[in-house]
Amino acid sequence: MAEVIVSAIVVVAIVYGREVLMPLSLAAVVAFMLSPAVAWLARFGLPRLLAIVLALSTLVGATLFAATVFSSQIISLTGSLATYKNNLAEKARSLTPTTGGGALQRAIDSLDALQREVEKQTHGPERDEEIRVVVENPREGGVSGVLETVRSVLGPLEMALLTLVYVAVLLAGQYDLVDRVVRLAGVENMSESTAALSTAGERLSSFFLGQGAINLAFGVATGAVLAALGIPNAILWGMAVALLRFIPFIGIFAAAVPPLLLAAAVSPGWGLLLGVLAYFLIAELITSNIVEPVVMGRHVGLSPLAFIAAGSFWWVVWGPVGLLLAAPLTTTLVVLGEFFPSMSFLSLLFGDRPPLTPEQEYYHRLLARDAATAAEALESATRGLPEICDAVVLPALAVATKDFRDRRISAERAQAIADTMREATESVFPVAKPGAETAARTIIIPGLGPIDAAASGLAAAVLSETTGKPCAAVQASTGLLALASLKEEETAPPETLLLFTVGGLARAQMNYMARRAGVLFPETRIMLFEKEEGGPIHAGEEEGRIVRCSSLSRADQLLRLAPQGSP
Structure with a gap:
């Protein structure tokens, strides 16, 4: 409840305090952009105050120059709008059939009729016009009218001056302001808060300055290209692009509409319009995907x-x-x-x-029983398949095992996760035939539980794919029971036993199972898969025959290097 009240107070303050907060916010952005320039001037021995005055003077001069050019371009465009409108109307009429009219022709005729009606009403008798003016503006003129005019003129000027004062104060009191924020955060957290403020300030300054430089270059290039193509008032559209591009996603489209309309109005054909459209599309794609990542680095x-x-x-x-x-x-x-x-x-x-890490996102897909998405990570890994499993799939299954052990998920949900993982594995790799473990020379024994069983099946499929050697996983049982059932089969002992777990069994239990496997299969090489590497099982002859590995990539290397028929 307290958070809601605080949020409501903040929103009310933003709405009713706009006269102060709006120039303050604009000043903060400008201060971030000017801070590197002030620091650069200060490195040349200029006093900080003089550096601030020089930076602000340059900003004010550039702003006044841009405003002058912008105003002259607006006046020039206003004077020629009628000509462009007539050309656009003629072009639209040329698209309609000469016989039979057409929807576009009827729309133009309706627009002309509406315009004539408006002009007729506007240029009516002089007496009616005077009566209308008197009724709608009874207080026009006098002191109130003059004050209203002065206020409309001084309003933007007042905001500009207030913003300029804020910028000067923020730049001059930058270090004092940081000290006060650090004090509010707590002296005991001084190192963390200082580092955070310093890094955040540097990143914001570089980001805003880089974005401003890119937008300025984009605007200059746009003005030059449009002028070369013959678009009227090209300087105006270049300035509009440089300004509106600060608005992500939609700014460039809003800035491109007027030049496109002028291109359609000026040229009798479609070539100019298509050329302007192609320029904006290509320039924006190059700037967004190449220039911005290179210039600004971390986005x-x-x-x-x-x-x-x-x-x-x-x-x-x-x-x-x-x-x-x-x-x-x-x-x-x-x-x-x-x-x-x-x-x-x-x-x-x-x-x-991304709100989730890759392994968290993969675990979320398993929880949602989305086998298709779970299989995409395996299908896309044409190279480095064990690496993908080590980095994404097995950590996700380890989280699932931990949640099951901590009773965050039920046994039914754990079984559903295992079934989803098994379905994803079978959709990517060939399904093992019943009794395939009897023909495989590498047998994978799952540690404990359905998730370890599904992970073992995935490991068998991946290692068979990458090593070219037949591998199979015991699916009917897990742990010591799986070892016993494998021993009861009257077949030749496997060359390698891979005891596999993603967290179902603790280290001590895995060590015991490894020793038991060494007793049951004395001629078999034992590989122990755990996410954390440790020391040998115990001193003695088993040290040379039992090998630990903490990743499928390592298991893949060990199986590749193992000669056929050797333990």
């Missing part, structure tokens, strides 16, 4: 669902500025969640890293 990303949720929230509370800040703010929360345990749920919910 701090957001999952698509997380960004949609975060973008929707910030759009509702802060409007377009919130949508622009959604990715930086959420990325900051993800990075902080990686270093502070109390915020780790944020990294799990919003980050794009």
Whole structure:
């Protein structure tokens, strides 16, 4: 209940404190981007205050220049919109059949009729127009009108100045702010909190600075390419791409729509439109998959669902500025969640890293009885099949065995996991014929329980596939009972016995079973599979005949090197 109340208070503070929190958030992102530049200037002997002033002056100058260019481009585009609209309408009309009209032609005729009606209503008698103006704007003019105009002009300027002040304060008091956060985290945790803040700050600074540099280069390249293709106001679209690309997933599409419409309006054919479309697709694919991983290194990303949720929230509370800040703010929360345990749920919910390790995900598939997905890991491992089992499959079965031993899962669920693993194994490898262990020279004895039995069957199939030597696993029984049943069969003793467990038997029990196997099969080589390697079973002649291995890869090597007919 307390967490819900705190969350509600935070949301209310974000909504009603937007006049302060919005420029503060924007200033934090800008401070992260400028922090490396300030540190770089300080290394050349400049006082930190002078370095901050120089960095802020450069930022303000670049912003004013960009705003001037952006405004001139907007004015130029506004003046030529009518021409582009007529060209686009003519192009649309050329697509409709000359005889019989068509749906598109009827839509254009309806649009023209609607436009004529609007113009007729707009350019009515002068008296009606005056009456309409007086009724809808009874307070227009006077002191209130002037104040409203001044407020509309000074509002963005006020936010820009407040953001600039915040940036200067954050850069100047960077170390003091870090010290205060460390003090809040507790002096006894000073080493951990200092390391976390330092690493998180460096990663965020490099991420935002790298993203800004990439977006700027993308915008310059876009403006140059569009200008070369003859798209009007190419500088405007390059600036729009550089700005909107800060919005993941959808920003590049929003920035590409106006140039595509202009390409359709300017050129009588479709070649220009297809060329602009091809440029945006190719450039975005190269930038996202090649340039960004190389420039920014370790990627701090957001999952698509997380960004949609975060973008929707910030759009509702802060409007377009919130949508622009959604990715930086959420990325900051993800990075902080990686270093502070109390915020780790944020990294799990919003980050794009897999929520489960490969062995945990495989165990989850087994719990869900998804044999098809469980078999995919084996089918995809055309090379290094034992390595895949050692890294993913056997650790997942070991977790299942531990859960069964700790009574987290029932015997029925353990049997279901074993059946799922057996079904996945049989769908990838040929099914062993009944009595196949009598013909195999390597027999695998499961330790204890259904999961060890399923793991033994998997090991037999994998080792038969990789070594080329017939291997089989006893499935009718496990442990000492399996050894006894194998001894009762009137067949030649196997060349190798592999005692196999993923946690069903403890080390002492496995050692006893190994000694018992040495007594029952004195001429047979004994291999003891455990996830942890240990010392010999006991001193004496069995040390040279009993070999431990902790992975299928090692067992594969030992079976390959063993000569035929030798223990």
